[in-house]
Amino acid sequence: MPYDAGGLEILTAEECRTLLAGGLLGRIVFTDSALPAIQPVNYAIADGDLVIRTSTRTKLAAAASDAIVAFEVDDFDAATGRGWSVVVTGHARAVSDLRELAELRRLPLRPWTPADGGHYIRIQPVVLSGRRVPGTV
Numbered sequence: 001m002p003y004d005a006g007g008l009e010i011l012t013a014e015e016c017r018t019l020l021a022g023g024l025l026g027r028i029v030f031t032d033s034a035l036p037a038i039q040p041v042n043y044a045i046a047d048g049d050l051v052i053r054t055s056t057r058t059k060l061a062a063a064a065s066d067a068i069v070a071f072e073v074d075d076f077d078a079a080t081g082r083g084w085s086v087v088v089t090g091h092a093r094a095v096s097d098l099r100e101l102a103e104l105r106r107l108p109l110r111p112w113t114p115a116d117g118g119h120y121i122r123i124q125p126v127v128l129s130g131r132r133v134p135g136t137v
Helices: 013-021 059-063 098-104
Strands: 025-032 035-042 044-046 049-054 067-077 082-094 119-134
Touching (some): 013 067, 013 119, 025 059, 035 049, 035 059, 059 119
Antiparallel strands (some): 025 035, 044 049, 067 082, 082 119
């Protein structure tokens, strides 16, 4: 197993994909008015891409369509100190194709608010990186 300079285990791309597939909640990093913005989102995986659903009226919908974004998902057990983090960097695009939208609507993605949640963003991973924290036990 390779480790980084800080002693954290470096995860393989396959380990990163497995951990992403098991998650439900992550954070998307996008640019809003030339500043970095982070927003928690629920997500699903479709054909290796990350898919998020939001309202058409959100800053995320406007900023993360046809943009390079980062996406992070993690897990941490405070009792043992064990955890992991996976970061995806990739191209985000708004989904407008009706056939593709029909497929994505079958994913288990529910909007968090009663507002319009019909805007789907698909992130094609370009760079996957991850670390595992070994813990204290």
